[in-house]
Amino acid sequence: RPVVLTRHGRGVAVLMSVENYERLQKIEERAALAAALREAERDIEGGRVVSHEEARARMEKRFRGVEG
Numbered sequence: 392r393p394v395v396l397t398r399h400g401r402g403v404a405v406l407m408s409v410e411n412y413e414r415l416q417k418i419e420e421r422a423a424l425a426a427a428l429r430e431a432e433r434d435i436e437g438g439r440v441v442s443h444e445e446a447r448a449r450m451e452k453r454f455r456g457v458e459g
Contacts, residue, residue, distance in 0.1 A: 393407040434440065441449070 396404040
């Protein structure tokens with residue numbers, strides 16, 4: 392069972408089992424993935440897409456900038 396740690400009467404942290412923490416992390420990851428998929432679907436419906444070749448060119452350009 393989670394335990395709320397307080398400072399001056401206000402919650403500042405929660406102590407919980409590793410199992411519960413990992414379960415919450417998975418839920419959060421799934422929610423983020425679902426949100427990203429919804430955004431991608433809106434982009435496709437709105438015609439905001441690029442070809443594979445264009446996407447690859449953009450990524451290569453970005454990586455060249457990072458590498459030096």
